[in-house]
Amino acid sequence: MHRSDSRTETPEATPGTIKLPAPTAWPIVFAFGITLLLAGLLTSPSVSILGAILAVTGCIGWFQDVLPHEMEETVEVKAEVFVITTPRREVERLPVAPELPRALLPLETYPVSAGIKGGLAGSVAMAVLACLYGVLKQRSIWYPINLLAATIYGQSLQLTPATLNAFHLGSFVVASFIHLLTSLLVGLLYGAMLPMFPRRPILLGGVIAPILWTGLLYSVLGLLNPLLNKVIDWRWFIASQFAFGIVAGLVVVRQQRVRIRQFVPFLMRAGFEGPGITKEKPEKDGSR
Amino acid sequence: MASDTIALGIADPDARPIGERLHDWVVTVDHKKLGILYILYSLFMLVIGGVEATIMRIQLIVPHNHFVSPQVFNRMFTMHGTTMIFFVAMPILFGFGTYLIPLMIGTRDMAFPRLNAFSFWMTAFGGLLLYFSFIGGNGLYGAGNAPDVGWFAYAPLTSRAFSPGHSTDFWTLALLVSGIGSIGTAVNFITTILCMRCPGMTLGKMPLLAWLNLVTGGLVILAVSPLTAAQIMLSIDRYLGGHFFDTQAGGAAVLWMHFFWIFGHPEVYVLIIPCFAFASEIIPVFSRKPIFGYPVMVGATVAIGFISMSVWAHHMFTVGMSSYGNAFFTATTMVIAVPTGIKIFNWIGTMWGGKIQFRAPMLFCIAFLFQFLIAGLTGIMLGASPFNWQLSNSYFVVAHFHYVIVGGILFTVFGAFYYWFPKMSGRMYNDALAKWHFWLFLIGFHLTFDFMHIPGMLGMPRRIYTYEPGRGWDIWNLIITIGVFFQIAGVLVFVGNLLWSLLKGEPAGNDPWDAWTLEWSTTSPPPDYNFAKIPVVESRRPLWDIKHPEDPDWKYE
Numbered sequence: 001m002h003r004s005d006s007r008t009e010t011p012e013a014t015p016g017t018i019k020l021p022a023p024t025a026w027p028i029v030f031a032f033g034i035t036l037l038l039a040g041l042l043t044s045p046s047v048s049i050l051g052a053i054l055a056v057t058g059c060i061g062w063f064q065d066v067l068p069h070e071m072e073e074t075v076e077v078k079a080e081v082f083v084i085t086t087p088r089r090e091v092e093r094l095p096v097a098p099e100l101p102r103a104l105l106p107l108e109t110y111p112v113s114a115g116i117k118g119g120l121a122g123s124v125a126m127a128v129l130a131c132l133y134g135v136l137k138q139r140s141i142w143y144p145i146n147l148l149a150a151t152i153y154g155q156s157l158q159l160t161p162a163t164l165n166a167f168h169l170g171s172f173v174v175a176s177f178i179h180l181l182t183s184l185l186v187g188l189l190y191g192a193m194l195p196m197f198p199r200r201p202i203l204l205g206g207v208i209a210p211i212l213w214t215g216l217l218y219s220v221l222g223l224l225n226p227l228l229n230k231v232i233d234w235r236w237f238i239a240s241q242f243a244f245g246i247v248a249g250l251v252v253v254r255q256q257r258v259r260i261r262q263f264v265p266f267l268m269r270a271g272f273e274g275p276g277i278t279k280e281k282p283e284k285d286g287s288r
Numbered sequence: 289m290a291s292d293t294i295a296l297g298i299a300d301p302d303a304r305p306i307g308e309r310l311h312d313w314v315v316t317v318d319h320k321k322l323g324i325l326y327i328l329y330s331l332f333m334l335v336i337g338g339v340e341a342t343i344m345r346i347q348l349i350v351p352h353n354h355f356v357s358p359q360v361f362n363r364m365f366t367m368h369g370t371t372m373i374f375f376v377a378m379p380i381l382f383g384f385g386t387y388l389i390p391l392m393i394g395t396r397d398m399a400f401p402r403l404n405a406f407s408f409w410m411t412a413f414g415g416l417l418l419y420f421s422f423i424g425g426n427g428l429y430g431a432g433n434a435p436d437v438g439w440f441a442y443a444p445l446t447s448r449a450f451s452p453g454h455s456t457d458f459w460t461l462a463l464l465v466s467g468i469g470s471i472g473t474a475v476n477f478i479t480t481i482l483c484m485r486c487p488g489m490t491l492g493k494m495p496l497l498a499w500l501n502l503v504t505g506g507l508v509i510l511a512v513s514p515l516t517a518a519q520i521m522l523s524i525d526r527y528l529g530g531h532f533f534d535t536q537a538g539g540a541a542v543l544w545m546h547f548f549w550i551f552g553h554p555e556v557y558v559l560i561i562p563c564f565a566f567a568s569e570i571i572p573v574f575s576r577k578p579i580f581g582y583p584v585m586v587g588a589t590v591a592i593g594f595i596s597m598s599v600w601a602h603h604m605f606t607v608g609m610s611s612y613g614n615a616f617f618t619a620t621t622m623v624i625a626v627p628t629g630i631k632i633f634n635w636i637g638t639m640w641g642g643k644i645q646f647r648a649p650m651l652f653c654i655a656f657l658f659q660f661l662i663a664g665l666t667g668i669m670l671g672a673s674p675f676n677w678q679l680s681n682s683y684f685v686v687a688h689f690h691y692v693i694v695g696g697i698l699f700t701v702f703g704a705f706y707y708w709f710p711k712m713s714g715r716m717y718n719d720a721l722a723k724w725h726f727w728l729f730l731i732g733f734h735l736t737f738d739f740m741h742i743p744g745m746l747g748m749p750r751r752i753y754t755y756e757p758g759r760g761w762d763i764w765n766l767i768i769t770i771g772v773f774f775q776i777a778g779v780l781v782f783v784g785n786l787l788w789s790l791l792k793g794e795p796a797g798n799d800p801w802d803a804w805t806l807e808w809s810t811t812s813p814p815p816d817y818n819f820a821k822i823p824v825v826e827s828r829r830p831l832w833d834i835k836h837p838e839d840p841d842w843k844y845e
Contacts, residue, residue: 018817021401023315031409086835
């Protein structure tokens, strides 16, 4: 491949050649001019004057390079034929769905409603255990509720040990909101995750996840909320986590699984209908 | 008049006089030559920044050391930080982007080839201006004087009362000049990626490297502009009687912090996102699997881009913001960990069940995964304002951000070097030397930066010139400095390998990794025009489609 020495301003290229932007010194001249212009502020006015001259010259030269037509040079195309190939013709596949050449895993999953049901059921189990702890250990059903609200609600943080056992409407609303929202979200997470661990879903949802979550909280709660860290009873805490996980997991895995729609565009999976959402792709031979 | 191919200089078969060949490089507007110029320039500056770091570490190797004076030490940490961020990390990533983007999206050059050249030269002259301060930056004693205000140059230290002479002005103007170049490069990246993709390459079929550089381009424009504005304001303060940052005259020193960090934190993502791009190209090829969760990877990157604009004041927790400010910036810092975690999950998902080949690029990317995870975890710790109050401005912070910049960025850059070196030069590197480089650098990195967390937790402040013995810092500083020499040995092996391979390396062939993106469909090194015929693509892995016509990707995307 060779470049022609002459630079042209015409856009047409002859066969076997390609036009590319022509090399030019004006960008470096312009850049050097600006740099000297600024450097002169710290050294000598003469440096700035030289910089200004170079910058203006570079600017004019640059304009002449692109106006009225971009300056180009013709480059000959080197005739080179090479075949794009691979030494690895064999492709290993996971034996998951013999009827499908490729598959998105998992092949089946739970509907969203399974996660919601699981989350709600788990929330009841957890609440029962937490209230039991309140009654047995603190002589008040409101104690754990006030404590939960104190994670984000400033007024609950003001409660003294004596008033922690009393009913407070604000704390009750906040605690109920936190409990329901978190339970629903974790339930949905279980619905999404459990199909990916098909062998022992209850072990994951009911034992491993609560242990990991409790361990994480145990290690950081002292930093995030030292007050709460002082009063929390970790044995009851992990017991309520197990209760949530096992009940939510059991409810989720008892739901009917649905087969996922392989390689269907997101818009269709989201329920949109209309022309142009999917593009028909013609079958092609291997010589593309 | 020119070469057949754009190779790294020495491999160029052209036999014309050296002056004529150098002239070709100076006047070039070719994206490949400019990309290589960016990379070579950055490598040169890497050596300079490395020497400055070594001087600092020798000074701190034992208590009460006087290897250099306190004044020189101040200049070293200022120049080291400024050099490494603005004249090594940014240009080297721009260099890879400039070289690779047109090749990967199947076009012949950048959208604005002359702006591309202008941007490179502005960056290069910015660095030259910075280092000219050693000669021209008259300081307190009328002698040459490099900047010594730290790389984030807080007010009022930068006022004329505390920084007489011109050293700070050289710092200001150098960043101003290089900032113009950075914005030019970002404009070029965005325009090229949005407007010049080859037929069939919809946004959903674009290589992740292009997607991530698109986000980077947007971030550069958003982040560098406030820094440029702040540099102009600082110059007005210093020379035209302005009071933007002069608290005694009604200005606000904290304003400078906001301006700097609204540049400074997105800048971290400007640097790390292109490295995510390298990992996203290298890990699938050496795992022999397509990237796991391509749409989620794109979405996570865009999310990081947006969220990164809202985390800057976590650098300012100790300034004394309101509790609402602390809570907001703590929350956003925690939130940005989510898309970042998704990306780490997806890279591991890509490797999961793959036939992993432990070649040098992959080794560097695997190390990056672990190191960047730790960097992210210490980042979360520092993002919690109560924790930050204890360890801000300590060596713990220094260890954290070096884990990001060296453990995250530099490791992937080395991986990218080894991955695309055959394409750029036409020659294979020496694999044994590459592995020596990897292990030496890995050991050095962990000796230095793992142990650097400990004196930080024991209360050693950053930028300290020397220290008293017996505070429990001595042994850790000794180990940290020993680690630096392992890193130097690794880099020497790397440079030696590059030079040896350029001269004696085996011919690489067009597609030595059996890869799937378009740059591997042209010769190594590519011709001036990249592709004799503009390619047409139908999937994210066009070369897979050609290599496996019985089972192409386009059926499933």
